Amino acid sequence: MSAGPERHGTRLRPGPLSFIFDGRRYTGQAGDTAASALLASGVRLLGRSVKYRRARGLFSAGFEEPNALLTVGVRPSVIPNVPASQLVLSEGMVLRSQNRWPTLGFDLASLLQAGGGFFGAGFYYKTFIWPSWRTYEPLVRHLAGLGEAPRACQLPPVAIEHLHCDVLIAGAGPAGLAAARAAARAGARVVLCESEPACGGELEFEPGMIEGRSAAAWVAMTLAELATLGARVLVSTTVVTDDSGEFIAHAEPGGLPGRNTVYHIRPHAMVMAAGAIERPIVFCNNDRPGVMLLGAAERYLARYGAQVGQEAVLFANHDRVYAAAQRLLAGGLRVRAIVDTRAADAPGTDSEVQRLRESLVRSGVECLSAHAVIGAEGGRAVRAARIAPLAGAGARTGRRISCDTILVSGGWSPALNAGLHGSDARRFAPAVGAFVAGSQTDWRRYAGSANGHFDLAAVLQDGHGAGARAAAHAGARGSAGAHPQGSGDAPPRLAPFARSPATGPAEKRQFIDLQNDVTVADLRTALAEGFIDIEHVKRYTTLGIGTEQGRSSTVVGGAILAELKGETLAAVGTSRSRPPYHPVTMQSIAGFHVGAAVKVARRTPLHDWHATHGGMLEPMGLWMRPRYYLASGANPFDAAVAEARRVRAHGGIADGSTLGKLEIAGPDAAAFLDFLYLSKASTIRVGRSKYMVNLREDGCVLDDGLVLRLAHDRFIATTSSGHGTHMLAHFEYYRATDWAGHRVSVTDVTEAWAAIVVAGPHSRAALSQVLGAPWQGRLSQLAHMDFADGQFGGQDLRVLRASFSGELAVELHCRPAMAVPLWEALICAGLEPYGLEALDILRLEKGYLVSSELNGQTTPLDLGMESLVRQGNPCLGRELLDRPAFHEASRPRLVGLRAADGRAQFLAGAQLTTEAAPAQPCGYVTSSAYSPTLGEWLGLALVARDCVSERALLTARDPLRGSDTPVRVVSAVHFDPSSERMKT
Amino acid sequence: MDSSNTCSIARGPARTALEFSAFGGPRPDFIAVSWPTAPGGVIRDELQRPELLHFAPDRWLAPGPTAQVSALLRAAADTGAGVLVDATGKWVELLIAGPGAARLLASAIAVEAVLDRRGCAAVTLFDCPAILARQNDDFVLWVQASYAADFIATAERFRAMLRSGA
Amino acid sequence: MSVAPAAARHYSALALLRARIAGPGYWRPLWTGRKLQPAYDVVVVGAGGHGLATAFHLARDHGIRRVAVLEKRLVGYGNVGRNTTIVRSNYLLPENHYFYEDSLRRWETLSRDLNYNVMYSPRGVVDLALTDDAFPALARRGNAMRLAGIDAELLDLVALERFAPELEPRRKRRFPIVGALLQRRGGTVRHDAVAWGYARAASARGVDIIEDCEVTGVRTAANAATGVETTRGYVQAERIVFATAGHTGTVGTMLGTALPIETHLLQAMVSEPIKPLINSVIVYVSPGNGETYICQSDRGGLVMGGHLDGFPSYTREGQWHRLEDVVQGAVELFPRIGGVKILRQWAGTNDMTMDGSPIMDRLRYDNVFVNAGWCYGGFKAIPASGAAFATFVATGTAPDLIRAYRLSRFATGHMLDEPGQGPFPVRL
Amino acid sequence: MTRIACPFCGPRELREFEFHKTLPTPGAQGAFARTYERVADPALSVEHWQHVAGCRAWLLVHRNPSTGVVFAVELAGEVMP
Known part of the structure; x- marks a missing residue:
């Protein structure tokens, strides 16, 4: 489509720009939004409504746009539901209308609108009960x-x-700019956020005079002054919420994600100057393409030189409509009539407005008082407005004025509670016909229209x-x-008017x-049906839950609800807004x-070695650990089996750096650890270590590990890898609370x-070779x-003889810088690495606990630690371990399992049953x-004590994986029960 | 490219690191004249490099202590008011230098607020625990070693984004 | 037979046609605004899901004539209308899975039982395992369910890809998916409809539902409660039922009993509506971020929830940084939704017990009953809770289904600690 | 909820802090009461928090859980609960 003459507007730059809408190429101008370019190209039909699929066009020029939502981009990576009014075009942009099939012009589902009242509020709750909702749900979905799923x-x-x-100031209209300037002049560091790409708010099109200059010049001058005062002005940036005193602002240049910035702003004080949103007046068929907010027409004209139509009827309840009409007329729109709901002698009609009105009449504009637009005619575009007096003859039928545009303005509702969970106090202001800010705090206050001010000076x-405050x-x-x-436009002096009179059937199209x-x-x-509270009405009818978050509908909806209930809007209130x-x-x-x-990864000093030597690194909590090494086998099972076999036959090395290590020091260290562990640390001799478990406050096992006594007053407590962070906090907690004041x-x-x-029969030989003579x-x-x-290579080395494999083994604790040289030396000495999977096999063969036994549900009694419990160390959690339930016969006990036939596979997660109760897991x-x-x-298993006896026969039932395996209870220590291998 | 947003991220040398923990309670007598007692207090060498940082209640970090600092710490431990723990290898030192250093760190935390009227602060940057301090016009930080690789990767991504003027 | 109030209009497609012909005035209020009476057999405090369902069953199953539900604000204004609408019975412990299975069976027929479409949508609940450790834990749970006669399937990556291709289970991730537990009969229910449906059905059976009526105290005499003080005056009651969710701790304080409950916020959020993308309910727990669960409402919005906000609160204002955790999880799970926008967040106040399971017991007095401690699980429990609790209140004996939910279990050590996290509601 | 001012680090974002538990009734004796009983006062909650993303100090916080207003923050242990 041809470009037409070059347009002029505050946001336009010269130069054409082509884009595609629903497969057709259009030409816009640099700076255009999709809305302005399509308007200028004469496109009116831009979308379909959710429920009835009615034809819809542009309604607004801002974020409050409920109709003209587009899908941007080409498949598969599309962005759905972008308001055309916010979307700044770029060359070649591909746009599509939404929620229609097969085409926007002809939508099959729009036949639904014939159902009218049938599909009204509550429809879904009353039907589709038989045979079941699931039958109908796919079609409904x-x-x-709205938009396509990317x-x-x-x-x-x-x-x-x-x-x-x-x-921090939210909003750079006249109130926000004045606030920013005052604060910056006073010496405050100011951040000013403006949702639109340019500052000024309605000063962009309302030609007021400020400090002797045109409004536009004042805006430019103020911005220059703010820059010299060091204020940050962030345009296309909206404060979206308050996160406990930290404000989150999102910048989305061009109205489309891509070059976004997220600001976390921490101010000492906040001014909310987010302006107000124009609200419509509701009349029959007020949804037809061509019905639009009055302010939107002014914005499209001033910003983009775009006409919203040819011939318009203006419909309002306030004085501002006359000045707007004059500007639109001057901009080339043929204004057929101004329909004012107020009586001719309403207090609002002061002398200046009278003069304006007379001049409009002289220009051929019909000015009607105490009239309303009661309906729009036309299907996919407005063809005429139906006008009627609000009282007397003709009030029901009205007369027809042909036009292609109806511009409507029912006043302005302040944008309150910008992302603040709607919890701020608000009060109803009759002169505004809406809610304004109520009581305010020193650190967060409102400014401008939020306080009910609508004339520029105020x-x-x-x-x-x-x-300044x-x-x-x-x-x-x-x-x-x-x-x-x-000084600017006259005060609006509006008389609240939410909807035109209508008959019952017509209300279905209001x-x-x-x-x-x-x-x-x-x-x-x-x-x-008894839904009388505004919150109930919202939930029942879906009023105000759209993508524009109810901006265009909640206040007018509240006003109409008030009318229907015979109450005031103040009494009805509005539903809470949500961030x-x-x-x-x-x-x-x-x-x-x-x-x-997505989540930070913790790496051991050997991480890169693993990664470059076929170590299959997998997450364990935040840590990355090698599960197995590719050189050992192609799949986890084969590799782990080979690695485990190698450790028992020869030897191997594993990275244990993820184990948590807490150094506990001070004269009271031993007593502190006695409190935190089931058995006593104070009995450990210096140079020795001990396997110990921690109890949780409720008596269940929290963690296990070794405790090393470095000196009389110094210990290292190791924790399992997955619990390190939690155990650190646990130790710190009791140090800071119950043990406060201790040393x-x-x-x-x-x-x-x-x-x-380092484990395995060959490990000692390899170690001797690597550590050399001193060791x-x-x-x-x-x-x-x-x-x-001692030392290795001039650095600290601790050699701990402990084994979790059942083999002769040591743990080498060294400084991270020495880890790779030491590891490589061990490899040179003939040892090969093994991963977590093999480690688990080795542990299981010895009956050592892993995380699936320490699952937070087991007590030390369940895990066979009676002797430790009986020692009677009055540690944390010990007292609650005496509760009767922990001693019942139904409590589990840790046992070993083998397949009854010595061959069959059974898997972790299988439930165990006895022959006596085959459906009831024991x-x-x-x-x-x-x-x-x-x-x-x-296997290891937890089995009810009354079902445990040596060689008891159970069934490992695994219906999920389709197996029932007879298994026999055996000792948990499957291999080398006397632990000769690791002790010699 | 905007030169005001450029900065460099450099790893410091691996050095011995000591952490001193006091047992708390009334103001202990170990405190020498030069000991940083205010929250976030730091003592620095002649090149303004931090030598002893008070990063948490009752806790101090000496990254790469000189003989003098070591002696100071040992003397404090000898009074019995606290203990010295060798934490060599726990912290990875990183220097973030250049005109864009503050902006890079602002991708993770409100730097100015966090270091307001203090020499150092314990922080979490890109989910990595760290101790942050100013060093002349630049920033020095000690990141917990297991997080260091991820920290550098994330910081480098933001550095590239800022350099390209996003 | 009590006098059928004018509210009774049967719902059906035919009724909709009739209404269209009859014009305005055909439909009647779902629950009638009857006047508060001076005395009742049972006063139920709280017109949420549990309170309304209990009242409904008291009237329908036990023929108790004088029942009132007193509500501080509005019918269904609390958690029943603030949750993520998920119903399932995939619990590990028998005490829990038998109870929730009873509930799920009731969900299956609830629309017909109430003559109100609550939109039960058995689209399948998928619990993902992200680590090799998590997979056997899911198997343990699933096998326990199967042996109890509850449907459960363990999906490997191939089966998961077939069931939920939108998940791209084999995509390379920071935390790779290893498998999943699927309960096909699990799914979603339209949350508001549950409150409204029960209120309508209870009202039709003569229950008085009184909104804007806050209970401020309990009057007692001779070791029994005699009635409640309300903002509309004193009401005498033979038995009192508290079903006040996040305010249960305060009820305990009112009665002088410290309960093992903390009140925490749980938030939920919804995206703008898009065409169908996610066809089941996906639940997963990632290390460090806690939980994310996501499903797509019939309107097209992606509904998400996660872990608790993290500290006691009655504000119903969710913390944005907790929302960030949930959204990070959702985007990690479905990278394609990065460009979809979040529209709203909101929160409910959850009564978190010290073992994560509910409390259904007497409280201090023989004729005071408390139905609380639902933690995250309250919504899906409503039908079973209402039926079983009504039996308890009517007969004085707790049915087997809920006997394990007694308050004394903390003292005896019979906790029902499904996740094994001990006496702390908040732990990631 | 408002920001928490860490007695050591100064005011930091709430996301840096982790709540641990509500304290039992003052004077509560025995492991059972200390482990399981919680004070439910909508006007005042006394809690232990940790500044996990900062100095890791354990804090005693007095808060109004109905408004989120923080009355006082001190290092745990300085005043025994």
């Missing part, structure tokens, strides 16, 4: 939903900036005052100077919520936590020590659970693995 997302990660300032003064609250000591003087097709008839139904203030993309919310970076400290040294496990004698002197400190398999050493499947 496909008819519902098949991919190719958005880059967002930029993030954390800002600290004295005063708005500027209010903004200035709010900015906010700066003072933030501690700025300078003078804010005098408030800016200005649309309140355009996106969700909520009509006056729906409100009546809701009331008749975010603007819908924000999930990618922006996710921040940098996307893809591989003990807790220091996390997990990362200060790498740990290499030779000491190694052979180390008894089981002894450790020795326990379950906690761990299982194939043991290459014993040549069969082994």
